[in-house]
Amino acid sequence: MKKVVLYILLIGSINCFAQEQYDLAFSELKGMLNDSLSISFKRAVFVTENAYSDNQLSYEGFNEHIGLLTRSCSLISKQIEPLYNGRDKENVKKYAAVFKLMTDTLKFYQNEKDYYSTIPYMYDFDDFLGDKDWRKMFVTKLLTTHTGNCHSLPFLYKILCKELDVKAYLAMAPNHTYIKLWCEKMGWYNTELTSGYFPIDAWIMASGYVHLSAVQNRVYMDTLSDKQSIAVCLIDLAKGYEKKYGDKSNYNFIAMCCNLALKYYPQYVNGLLLKAETYKKVFQNEMVRQKAEYPSDLFSSPEGKSFFDSMQSQYVYIHQLGYRKMPDEMYLSWLTELKREREKYVNKKIQDLNSSK
Amino acid sequence: MLVTKFMYTSILTLHILTVQGQVPVSVEPKPFQFDVYPDKVVKFNTGQVNNPSASIMATYNIPPAGASSEEQRRYAEKDIRRYDMQIAQKQKLIDDANGALEAVHIDYEFPFSDLPEKNLYFDAFNYLKKVLNGDEPINLEAAVFFVEHAYNPSLNYNEFSKLLGNGANVIGLKMQQDKISPDDNIGKIMTTFRFLSDTLKVYSKSTETTITTYPKTYDFEDFWGRKDYNKMFVSKLMKEGSGQCHSLPLYFLLLCERINADASLAFAPNHSFIKFKDKRGNWHNLELTNAMLTSDHFMVESGYIKAEAIQNRIYLEALTKKQTIVQCLNDLASGYIKKYGYDSFVKACTELAIENDMNSLSAHQINANYYMMLDSYIKYQYEKKGISKEAYQQDEKAKSISDSATGANKFIERLGYTDMPQDVYEAWLKSAQTEANKQQHKKEVKVLGGMIEIK
Numbered sequence: 001m002k003k004v005v006l007y008i009l010l011i012g013s014i015n016c017f018a019q020e021q022y023d024l025a026f027s028e029l030k031g032m033l034n035d036s037l038s039i040s041f042k043r044a045v046f047v048t049e050n051a052y053s054d055n056q057l058s059y060e061g062f063n064e065h066i067g068l069l070t071r072s073c074s075l076i077s078k079q080i081e082p083l084y085n086g087r088d089k090e091n092v093k094k095y096a097a098v099f100k101l102m103t104d105t106l107k108f109y110q111n112e113k114d115y116y117s118t119i120p121y122m123y124d125f126d127d128f129l130g131d132k133d134w135r136k137m138f139v140t141k142l143l144t145t146h147t148g149n150c151h152s153l154p155f156l157y158k159i160l161c162k163e164l165d166v167k168a169y170l171a172m173a174p175n176h177t178y179i180k181l182w183c184e185k186m187g188w189y190n191t192e193l194t195s196g197y198f199p200i201d202a203w204i205m206a207s208g209y210v211h212l213s214a215v216q217n218r219v220y221m222d223t224l225s226d227k228q229s230i231a232v233c234l235i236d237l238a239k240g241y242e243k244k245y246g247d248k249s250n251y252n253f254i255a256m257c258c259n260l261a262l263k264y265y266p267q268y269v270n271g272l273l274l275k276a277e278t279y280k281k282v283f284q285n286e287m288v289r290q291k292a293e294y295p296s297d298l299f300s301s302p303e304g305k306s307f308f309d310s311m312q313s314q315y316v317y318i319h320q321l322g323y324r325k326m327p328d329e330m331y332l333s334w335l336t337e338l339k340r341e342r343e344k345y346v347n348k349k350i351q352d353l354n355s356s357k
Numbered sequence: 358m359l360v361t362k363f364m365y366t367s368i369l370t371l372h373i374l375t376v377q378g379q380v381p382v383s384v385e386p387k388p389f390q391f392d393v394y395p396d397k398v399v400k401f402n403t404g405q406v407n408n409p410s411a412s413i414m415a416t417y418n419i420p421p422a423g424a425s426s427e428e429q430r431r432y433a434e435k436d437i438r439r440y441d442m443q444i445a446q447k448q449k450l451i452d453d454a455n456g457a458l459e460a461v462h463i464d465y466e467f468p469f470s471d472l473p474e475k476n477l478y479f480d481a482f483n484y485l486k487k488v489l490n491g492d493e494p495i496n497l498e499a500a501v502f503f504v505e506h507a508y509n510p511s512l513n514y515n516e517f518s519k520l521l522g523n524g525a526n527v528i529g530l531k532m533q534q535d536k537i538s539p540d541d542n543i544g545k546i547m548t549t550f551r552f553l554s555d556t557l558k559v560y561s562k563s564t565e566t567t568i569t570t571y572p573k574t575y576d577f578e579d580f581w582g583r584k585d586y587n588k589m590f591v592s593k594l595m596k597e598g599s600g601q602c603h604s605l606p607l608y609f610l611l612l613c614e615r616i617n618a619d620a621s622l623a624f625a626p627n628h629s630f631i632k633f634k635d636k637r638g639n640w641h642n643l644e645l646t647n648a649m650l651t652s653d654h655f656m657v658e659s660g661y662i663k664a665e666a667i668q669n670r671i672y673l674e675a676l677t678k679k680q681t682i683v684q685c686l687n688d689l690a691s692g693y694i695k696k697y698g699y700d701s702f703v704k705a706c707t708e709l710a711i712e713n714d715m716n717s718l719s720a721h722q723i724n725a726n727y728y729m730m731l732d733s734y735i736k737y738q739y740e741k742k743g744i745s746k747e748a749y750q751q752d753e754k755a756k757s758i759s760d761s762a763t764g765a766n767k768f769i770e771r772l773g774y775t776d777m778p779q780d781v782y783e784a785w786l787k788s789a790q791t792e793a794n795k796q797q798h799k800k801e802v803k804v805l806g807g808m809i810e811i812k
Binding site: 205 | 775
């Protein structure tokens with residue numbers, strides 16, 4: 001008996017410590033959103049991953065690694081000469097440099113003989129949604145293993161661009177994140193780091209899960225502002241928390257993250273979904289607690305009814321915005337379609353511009 | 358399309374401008390400044406004649422005292438000749454000065470030739486303006502006829518209206534024959550769709566005859582109306598039974614207006630089609646050039662629809678009735694440009710259009726073309742008059758027009774427009790016939806067919 005009590009206490013204490021990490025991360029992200037802290041996407045990504053890793057990551061080490069990559073990008077950008085003569089040529093060179101670093105094998109000569117080389121960051125097909133191991137989504141995982149997914153790869157691209165003082169924007173698609181860039185001569189174009197192509201918008205819509213209204217309502221394919229990008233981190237934080245603690249999660253914390261993120265990014269579908277799912281779990285738990293068989297059994301209390309209604313309306317709203325669930329296998333087949341149907345979906349102008357020396 | 362359109366109109370308009378160059382252009386009179394040429398002016402001062410000194414006598418050619426009458430007459434004649442010459446010299450100075458002023462005079466607007474047949478365009482404009490201001494009820498049939506008649510005055514409204522009525526009549530009879538509930542919107546739309554895409558045989562009790570109608574086909578020849586602008590018109594489609602992506606959807610809407618059905622116009626790159634809503638609130642696309650129900654996916658497959666264009670709702674969005682009238686106004690301007698080139702009328706059209714539909718792509722395109730043309734017209738004047746490049750660069754008015762041209766093009770780009778080549782367009786239209794799209798069409802026909810209410 002004593003042992004059991006101790007065990008529970010122990011779990012409790014670990015939980016307390018971990019919860020503290022999450023609270024710290026939450027308040028830092030909140031500070032960035034309400035302007036009491038300056039916005040840093042790099043920092044936001046780090047604190048999110050660090051909270052999941054029980055404060056075992058070093059920001060200094062992370063910064064050092066990013067710094068090294070940034071310096072490599074600067075070197076590359078000095079060496080490349082894209083077929084581009086807009087007034088923003090220097091920016092385009094930096095975009096191309098980050099792209100090259102992340103997708104190409106490069107050699108850097110320090111003198112005639114000695115060189116060091118970089119290898120491309122590859123797509124990790126295994127558990128690409130982080131279902132088994134949430135850390136698969138992390139930029140820190142990408143940096144150490146050189147493999148990542150549609151979450152960590154564009155995040156790293158955005159971080160490096162920011163370090164090089166150029167703007168890169170995240171954009172959303174079903175189950176997917178990619179990069180949108182702008183240059184004077186070509187306007188907006190997409191950068192797809194999972195395969196190293198520059199797809200046109202038709203490819204993103206070709207997944208078949210992008211409903212027209214989702215584009216009209218800026219749920220997908222729109223550029224994310226700085227604060228919206230932080231809101232994305234906030235939802236990542238909440239998701240990681242839920243993955244970590246499962247049934248033991250404090251649902252109030254998740255709901256708090258969702259509500260704050262949605263305040264700054266109201267049409268963020270992952271945030272809306274997480275919120276609705278959380279409400280659903282809370283309701284289901286309440287059903288179990290009250291030994292109810294059907295949801296309507298809880299309608300006798302006004303709170304129960306209104307809670308259920310608000311949950312319902314959230315799902316309706318998500319559908320109205322244009323969200324349609326995309327099965328995992330469909331996602332993979334769509335990702336690889338870009339390679340199969342290059343002729344149809346690749347932005348040739350941008351591809352040429354980046355493949356030339 | 359913008360570029361090619363621009364090139365084309367540039368040739369057209371420059372041609373028109375040279376013709377118009379022979380029409381006298383009224384120049385604002387400029388006061389002549391005497392103080393510019395003081396030394397020459399002093400010479401006209403003929404004072405001190407009463408007390409002539411020798412030098413004055415020489416200058417003014419005064420006959421010496423005691424000269425014979427013959428001599429005096431010669432002197433006088435000489436004097437008159439001298440005076441005439443002075444007058445002529447003076448006139449030449451004025452002419453030279455005026456010429457110099459004329460040489461630096463630049464027109465910052467297109468010359469406007471007031472031709473009587475343009476009245477048809479002004480009438481159409483005034484009518485559309487009234488509709489947009491809400492002073493006239495929306496009547497698409499009248500709007501479309503006004504636009505087509507302005508371009509082609511030989512069109513006759515009674516005939517136009519009669520042909521349209523015949524079509525609507527057949528649709529009504531077909532609905533009766535198929536026992537479709539007369540108030541069912543999907544039933545009306547699907548029957549209209551069949552009228553356009555199928556061979557129909559209906560029996561008319563009033564005339565005791567069987568009427569047969571044939572599918573309205575796609576006219577592949579000159580489908581953008583570049584050679585013959587009449588190809589764009591519903592009147593041409595009704596007469597010949599074939600049309601293109603402009604006239605077919607418009608015809609569909611006119612029939613819908615007659616039978617009181619609810620459908621909307623929508624755009625894709627260089628293309629227009631029909632959108633309508635079913636009872637469940639889902640939208641459907643009718644592609645009349647292929648007579649198919651298509652998916653949104655097919656629309657974006659062309660590869661020329663950017664996310665920004667969808668966000669700004671320039672493509673794939675059902676137009677409101679008012680926006681459809683704005684599009685008639687854009688058609689009016691396009692026809693006018695084909696006929697007369699660019700001038701202040703075009704500007705008035707785009708201003709009214711943009712005022713009523715901020716994101717009207719066609720209006721912004723015409724506006725951008727207008728400023729690009731005006732910019733090149735000003736450059737042309739500078740070149741023709743041999744004025745230095747520096748003077749052009751310092752010309753504030755010219756700069757603001759050139760800035761307007763750049764700004765208008767930037768705006769179009771921000772709306773999400775990209776240029777789509779003609780061959781890509783044709784290939785895309787043909788791709789509607791793939792097996793997947795055919796399956797999609799059959800599925801939609803089945804779903805919608807199931808929704809039709811039967812009496």
